[in-house]
Amino acid sequence: xxxxxxIPFLDLVTPHVELEEELVAVFRSALRTAGxxxxxxxEGLEKEFAAFCETRQCIAVSSGTDALRFALxxxxxKEGDVVVTVPMTFIATTEAITQSGARAVFVxxxxxxxxxxxxxxxxxxxxxxxxxxxxxxxKALRRPVTAVVPVHxxxxxxxxxxxxxxxxxxxxxxxxxxxxAHGAEYFxxxxxxxxxxxxxxxxxxxxxxxxxxxxxxxxxxxxxxNDEAIxxxxxxxxxxxxxxxxxxxxxxxxxxxxxxxAGILRVKxxxxxxxxxxxxxxxxRYNQLLAxxxxxxxxPHQPNWxxxxxxxxxxxxxxxxxxxxxxxxxxxxxxxxxxxxxxxQTPYKALGYKEGDxxxxxxxxxxxxxxxxxxxxxxxxxxxxxxxxxxxxxxPSGAPGVKR
Ligand SMILES: *Cc1c(COP(=O)(O)O)cnc(C)c1O
Numbered sequence: 001x002x003x004x005x006x007i008p009f010l011d012l013v014t015p016h017v018e019l020e021e022e023l024v025a026v027f028r029s030a031l032r033t034a035g036x037x038x039x040x041x042x043e044g045l046e047k048e049f050a051a052f053c054e055t056r057q058c059i060a061v062s063s064g065t066d067a068l069r070f071a072l073x074x075x076x077x078k079e080g081d082v083v084v085t086v087p088m089t090f091i092a093t094t095e096a097i098t099q100s101g102a103r104a105v106f107v108x109x110x111x112x113x114x115x116x117x118x119x120x121x122x123x124x125x126x127x128x129x130x131x132x133x134x135x136x137x138x139k140a141l142r143r144p145v146t147a148v149v150p151v152h153x154x155x156x157x158x159x160x161x162x163x164x165x166x167x168x169x170x171x172x173x174x175x176x177x178x179x180x181a182h183g184a185e186y187f188x189x190x191x192x193x194x195x196x197x198x199x200x201x202x203x204x205x206x207x208x209x210x211x212x213x214x215x216x217x218x219x220x221x222x223x224x225x226n227d228e229a230i231x232x233x234x235x236x237x238x239x240x241x242x243x244x245x246x247x248x249x250x251x252x253x254x255x256x257x258x259x260x261x262a263g264i265l266r267v268k269x270x271x272x273x274x275x276x277x278x279x280x281x282x283x284x285r286y287n288q289l290l291a292x293x294x295x296x297x298x299x300p301h302q303p304n305w306x307x308x309x310x311x312x313x314x315x316x317x318x319x320x321x322x323x324x325x326x327x328x329x330x331x332x333x334x335x336x337x338x339x340x341x342x343x344x345q346t347p348y349k350a351l352g353y354k355e356g357d358x359x360x361x362x363x364x365x366x367x368x369x370x371x372x373x374x375x376x377x378x379x380x381x382x383x384x385x386x387x388x389x390x391x392x393x394x395x396p397s398g399a400p401g402v403k404r
Pocket of ligand 1 (some may be wrong): 064065066090092093151157177179180207208209220221305348
C-alpha cells in the first residue's frame, strides 16, 4: 500500500476547508463587534439546535460534560443521591454524575446494541432497591435513587420506551447522554413516531467537541429539554447562578459557550443532516463489505427502532491487538472506544466494583475496534479497510479462536 492510500480514522480538515470562508467570517465579525460572550450568535444557535432536536429549549454551554452535569443538577439530582448509568461509556458520563454530588451506580449494556439494557435496569430496581415512603432506595447504600442516564453510544439511541417506562414507574428523572448522537432517531412505540435523540428524557446533553458529528473549533456543548424549569435552572448554572447581571440566586459555574464557537456551530449545523446521512450510507457499505466475515467479527446491530448516526462504526474482534497492527501497517487509522469500562477505571475503584460485574460491557471494551468513519469516507477507501480485515482473517494466525 502506498502512502497516498493512507486512510485517516477521522478527517476533520476537509469539512473546515470547504466552509473556510464562512468560518473565518464568524471570527471576523466577532473581532469587529467584540461580541465574544453570549449575544445573538449564542441565542441563534440555541433556537436552531432546539429545532434540530425537536425540543422546546436548548441551552448552549461550554462542554458536553457541563451540559450533563447542569442537566442533572437542574433536574434535581443532589448530594447523596444515586444515579444509574452504564459502564460502557466515556468517563465524562460518570464525572457529571459524581460532580453533581451523586453516586454513580451501573447496570450492564445490551449485548447487541451496546446501550443500557432495560432488563438489567429492571433487575437492578427489583433486586437492589426497595421502596420506602414512596421513594426508591438503594438497599446497600441507603441512599435514594433519583435519576437514570442512558448513553446513546456510538450514535445509536438506547431503548428509551422501556427505560422511560421504568423511570416513570419509580419517579426517576431521565437525562440522556446524547453527546454522540446529534440527530439520531428512535421509534417510540408509545408515541407511535420517530423521535430525535435529546427529546425523550427530562433533559439531554450534547457535546460539540471537534470530533463529534457536530463539532466546534474548540469546546462546546448543549443541554436540551422540554421542561421550562430545567431550562431556566441550566441557564443560571452556566452563568454563576445569575438571574440578572450581578444578582446571584445561587452559586453557579462558568459554563458558557462563547459566541465564536456558537457562530461556527451555526455555520455547520445546516450540513449536519447531510453529514449524518453520508455516515449512514458509509455504514451500510461497511455492513455489506464485512457481511461475509460476520462469523469471525461482529458488525454493528441496528434494531428496526433505531436510526443511528454512526458517530463510531465499531466491530468486535477477539483478535483486536493483532488486527490493529495490520491496520497500522496498511496506513489505516482505527481507534478503541473504550478499552476499559468505567467501573474498572482507577478513580472508581472506591465504588467497589470488580472484573466480572458487568460481563457484557467488559467484553465490548475488550473487543471493540472503531473503523474509519466520517462523511467524506469513500467506497474505495472502505473497500481497502474491508480487504485489510479479510486479509487478516485469512492468515493462519488471524482466525479467531486459534491458539498460538
Ligand atoms: C464526548 C462525550 C462526553 C463529553 O463531552 P465533552 O464535550 O468532551 O465534555 C460525554 N459523554 C459521552 C458519551 C461523550 O462521547
